[in-house]
Amino acid sequence: MKKEYKFELRDATWFKRRVPNPKEPKVIAATVINFELIKHHLCKMEVTYDNGDVKIFQAQVTQNHITEKWSVSCGYAIVDVIDE
Numbered sequence: 637m638k639k640e641y642k643f644e645l646r647d648a649t650w651f652k653r654r655v656p657n658p659k660e661p662k663v664i665a666a667t668v669i670n671f672e673l674i675k676h677h678l679c680k681m682e683v684t685y686d687n688g689d690v691k692i693f694q695a696q697v698t699q700n701h702i703t704e705k706w707s708v709s710c711g712y713a714i715v716d717v718i719d720e
Contacts, residue, residue, distance in 0.1 A: 643668055643708070643715040661685035666713040668695065673706060673717070675699050681710040 645666050662685065669680040674697060681695035693710035697717075700707070706717035 639673075641671060641673070642718040644718055646707070646714045646716055648712075648714045661687040661689060663713045666710075666715050668708050668715060671697070671708065673697065679708065681708060681713060681715075683710065683713045 643666065645663065648663070663683055664686050665684040667682040667684075669682060669692075671677075671679050677697040679695050679697065680692055682690060682692050684690050691712075693712060695708050695710035697706065697708050699705070706719070708715050708717065
């Protein structure tokens with residue numbers, strides 16, 4: 637039986653080094669497709685924006701070597717893996 641994982645969308649605003657663009661759509665939801673809890677596993681992420689657009693991107697599973705927490709990132713959104 638495959639274990640079910642929950643995902644929590646992380647605020648990934650990159651405005652430290654660039655000026656915010658008010659026309660840029662904001663990510664409101666993300667779903668991970670073909671997820672496996674394996675470091676550097678490649679999967680897909682379906683990202684939903686506040687303007688109604690839905691896009692699918694290549695994503696990668698990573699683990700923080702200090703906190704040992706897992707996350708999935710596609711470059712446009714990042715989600716933390718919640719292990720229950």
